[in-house]
């Protein structure tokens with residue numbers, strides 16, 4: 714029998730046993746989005762999956778196959794969806810996907826579900842999909858499904874931020890392709906990072922509003938919103954440890970484990 718927290722690795726019989734034992738299921742949610750010249754399009758998929766894997770090890774959870782595509786990249790948090798390479802879903806599709814997966818896991822008998830989000834723009838549409846699914850389950854008489862929504866960077870505490878950003882923290886929205894994601898990639902997937910291609914730029918200065926259609930000139934040419942030059946695998950380890958520990962605590966507390 715394969716020992717893995719990843720649902721994709723398990724046979725259906727082992728999966729059913731784990732679900733019958735009450736294992737929570739974590740759903741990583743990513744995007745296919747440009748992350749500058751130094752990292753692959755799949756960063757948000759790889760990092761949400763790794764975060765969910767680390768959390769699963771400490772909570773007896775399983776990790777569902779990730780939602781690979783995400784909601785449209787925005788100029789103020791991901792460079793914008795006008796950039797070639799970024800390949801996104803519309804909101805209705807993200808909502809429907811989240812809803813379908815909650816209903817499918819509930820059909821399996823899963824009662825504790827957590828989305829582990831790795832792409833800023835997804836969050837509210839996941840929320841809506843979960844809300845619609847729970848409404849449908851309630852009407853069908855199923856009242857005991859509980860779903861958590863987490864974006865992993867929200868679990869990096871102020872102490873870690875002070876340690877990791879001695880020259881000042883640009884804010885999570887401007888972290889696109891910056892120290893956070895580059896450090897985690899250096900730790901988890903170093904072969905996919907080209908540090909010699911990092912655009913060492915000051916944090917982008919963006920308006921406090923959106924205007925559509927996008928104005929390509931306000932996104933830095935690299936597509937990154939801050940520099941990843943100060944990224945290291947050691948910082949990635951701090952980020953992985955702090956964020957996963959925070960999510961473990963939240964899951965244990967909310968799911969009564």
Ligand SMILES: [Zn+2]
Pocket residue numbers: 748756757831832889890894
């Ligand atoms: Zn990203």
